[in-house]
Amino acid sequence: MAKSNAHPLATGDRIQSVSRALTVLDMLAATPDGQTAKGVAAAAGLTLATTYHLLNTLTAAGYASRDPVSRLFALGPRIPHLHQAFLARARPTPSTIPFLRALHQTTGTTVVLARLFGDEAVTVELIVAPDQDAPAGYIGYSLPAHLIAAGRVLLAWAGVGRLATYLAGRYGHSAGPYPPADPPRLVAELSRIRAGGFADDRGESHPDIWCLAAPIVLPSGEAREAMAIVTNRDRFLRDEATLRAALLAVTHAASAVAATNNGNASLPETSRARELAAAALRVLDLPA
Amino acid sequence: MAKSNAHPLATGDRIQSVSRALTVLDMLAATPDGQTAKGVAAAAGLTLATTYHLLNTLTAAGYASRDPVSRLFALGPRIPHLHQAFLARARPTPSTIPFLRALHQTTGTTVVLARLFGDEAVTVELIVAPDQDAPAGYIGYSLPAHLIAAGRVLLAWAGVGRLATYLAGRYGHSAGPYPPADPPRLVAELSRIRAGGFADDRGESHPDIWCLAAPIVLPSGEAREAMAIVTNRDRFLRDEATLRAALLAVTHAASAVAATNNGNASLPETSRARELAAAALRVLDLPA
DNA sequence: GGCGATTTTTCACCTGGCGAAATCACCCAT
DNA sequence: ATGGGTGATTTCGCCAGGTGAAAAATCGCC
Numbered sequence: 305m306a307k308s309n310a311h312p313l314a315t316g317d318r319i320q321s322v323s324r325a326l327t328v329l330d331m332l333a334a335t336p337d338g339q340t341a342k343g344v345a346a347a348a349g350l351t352l353a354t355t356y357h358l359l360n361t362l363t364a365a366g367y368a369s370r371d372p373v374s375r376l377f378a379l380g381p382r383i384p385h386l387h388q389a390f391l392a393r394a395r396p397t398p399s400t401i402p403f404l405r406a407l408h409q410t411t412g413t414t415v416v417l418a419r420l421f422g423d424e425a426v427t428v429e430l431i432v433a434p435d436q437d438a439p440a441g442y443i444g445y446s447l448p449a450h451l452i453a454a455g456r457v458l459l460a461w462a463g464v465g466r467l468a469t470y471l472a473g474r475y476g477h478s479a480g481p482y483p484p485a486d487p488p489r490l491v492a493e494l495s496r497i498r499a500g501g502f503a504d505d506r507g508e509s510h511p512d513i514w515c516l517a518a519p520i521v522l523p524s525g526e527a528r529e530a531m532a533i534v535t536n537r538d539r540f541l542r543d544e545a546t547l548r549a550a551l552l553a554v555t556h557a558a559s560a561v562a563a564t565n566n567g568n569a570s571l572p573e574t575s576r577a578r579e580l581a582a583a584a585l586r587v588l589d590l591p592a
Numbered sequence: 593m594a595k596s597n598a599h600p601l602a603t604g605d606r607i608q609s610v611s612r613a614l615t616v617l618d619m620l621a622a623t624p625d626g627q628t629a630k631g632v633a634a635a636a637g638l639t640l641a642t643t644y645h646l647l648n649t650l651t652a653a654g655y656a657s658r659d660p661v662s663r664l665f666a667l668g669p670r671i672p673h674l675h676q677a678f679l680a681r682a683r684p685t686p687s688t689i690p691f692l693r694a695l696h697q698t699t700g701t702t703v704v705l706a707r708l709f710g711d712e713a714v715t716v717e718l719i720v721a722p723d724q725d726a727p728a729g730y731i732g733y734s735l736p737a738h739l740i741a742a743g744r745v746l747l748a749w750a751g752v753g754r755l756a757t758y759l760a761g762r763y764g765h766s767a768g769p770y771p772p773a774d775p776p777r778l779v780a781e782l783s784r785i786r787a788g789g790f791a792d793d794r795g796e797s798h799p800d801i802w803c804l805a806a807p808i809v810l811p812s813g814e815a816r817e818a819m820a821i822v823t824n825r826d827r828f829l830r831d832e833a834t835l836r837a838a839l840l841a842v843t844h845a846a847s848a849v850a851a852t853n854n855g856n857a858s859l860p861e862t863s864r865a866r867e868l869a870a871a872a873l874r875v876l877d878l879p880a
Numbered sequence: 881g882g883c884g885a886t887t888t889t890t891c892a893c894c895t896g897g898c899g900a901a902a903t904c905a906c907c908c909a910t
Numbered sequence: 911a912t913g914g915g916t917g918a919t920t921t922c923g924c925c926a927g928g929t930g931a932a933a934a935a936t937c938g939c940c
Contacts, residue, residue: 319646386671386674387671
């Protein structure tokens with residue numbers, strides 16, 4: 305199976321039935337309203353019988369489920385469980401939270417904290433402004449990094465290897481409902497972002513969601529987390545300079561703290577972080 | 593493989609390698625901080641070599657990932673994607689949202705909307721009160737139904753078959769970090785809830801999270817969604833009667849609307865729902 | 881209530897997965 | 911430096927187990 309007629313399962317080879325099962329899961333994920341076994345088989349390019357075996361196995365384990373009346377297959381109750389476990393790993397650095405809160409209180413906007421996992425930018429913390437009307441995502445929301453400001457920031461401050469992998473994964477394959485990135489354009493955009501110290505999103509993904517994002521930079525020069533301000537067109541255009549100043553003050557302060565405690569904050573360090581966040585914002589003559 | 597020496601893969605049999613792969617995923621989910629291949633093998637009861645094959649396959653598909661420095665395996669970036677697809681199916685009935693909002697505005701508390709998926713109660717909508725300090729979950733949060741008030745409501749208004757399945761699944765097996773339900777106790781509790789029309793949680797899961805939950809009942813007498821008020825001990829004890837009245841007014845009104853449009857609200861029906869929600873609350877002489 | 885379409889199950893063949901054993905990578909003591 | 915030990919990773923022969931064509935059951939429609 306490795307090459308032409310070599311039988312054994314060599315390194316780099318994947319287990320056929322498992323790969324197929326995962327493809328089936330992807331097919332189910334692509335059609336939230338449920339699929340017939342036949343539809344799944346067609347979408348996954350498998351025999352009906354094989355599809356049944358896979359679907360039965362997935363269903364027995366709770367990864368798929370079947371509506372008793374419509375007989376349609378869909379993703380099962382195990383998925384939120386997996387997600388919770390994933391999120392537990394994706395928790396933000398504790399010392400960062402006070403900074404995020406400070407940013408929210410100062411600007412009154414929705415603020416998010418995002419991290420990169422593989423090619424995905426994941427929202428790991430979110431404080432929604434009371435007047436937020438456009439959907440600003442939720443904790444655990446994830447999408448290809450280059451599509452949001454915070455994701456572009458994370459890409460810009462990730463290692464070069466990371467970016468290469470990203471482009472390799474996106475370009476051509478174009479799996480998923482999103483357009484593949486245009487590599488040269490993206491690379492140019494990212495170096496501009498790196499030079500400027502922040503990224504913006506002027507309603508590109510949603511007409512009334514405008515964002516500013518900046519990284520929390522580690523001593524190594526890389527960034528694991530990015531903070532973003534999410535607001536609407538009017539507020540963005542009115543207050544852009546102020547919002548940017550607040551964002552950068554907070555992320556710089558957070559970067560400084562990240563440098564000292566290396567992300568493993570103890571409780572006293574966290575309260576110190578609160579002070580620093582407040583101090584950083586006082587410099588701006590903004591209400592803290 | 594079906595019984596003793598019958599070779600073929602019969603109905604009801606599961607594909608071994610796929611089952612094993614899913615077990616491995618569960619193992620990864622159980623240890624968010626990552627696992628060595630060896631640890632996964634031990635936890636899943638598999639050979640190291642087999643575990644490598646499975647892990648490689650999962651990683652190639654993005655369901656698992658491997659930290660380049662620590663070499664530890666963990667859940668991969670595909671998980672949030674799956675979850676998003678799951679949530680798309682779990683969206684609340686559109687006509688219910690205005691009722692939820694009305695409840696939030698009237699009481700000023702955190703409110704949630706939950707649905708049952710398999711044995712899991714999933715938070716499908718959430719409006720957090722500004723003064724909420726204890727963690728009230730997030731959209732997509734899920735746990736065994738009997739552990740939260742909204743889940744008990746859903747169980748109480750689900751078909752009897754559903755409850756039987758639930759108990760069968762929980763009793764004995766006790767998979768997961770939660771204690772298995774005590775069936776007789778739970779059945780008694782559920783019939784009490786059904787008789788009373790609502791369920792409560794007086795700090796059972798978290799000392800300062802107190803809840804009231806009530807179902808949105810369909811004409812068939814079953815409930816697909818439940819609404820809950822989440823607040824703290826003080827507020828709960830001070831305003832219990834008022835909060836309960838508001839909750840029941842809103843859920844009854846929502847049930848009436850659900851009866852007419854069968855859950856598929858068009859936009860005009862949604863605005864009508866808003867009116868009804870307001871009307872229901874006016875009856876209580878509460879500020880809407 | 882019979883006929884075609886669709887869903888579900890069966891089972892023989894032989895591919896593809898399993899896992900014991902070999903190999904490789906790394907670390908520390910000499 | 912160098913060997914020996916410990917742990918991580920890969921190989922490959924055997925045959926368990928997965929695949930899918932075809933049979934059986936079930937459903938929907940006139």
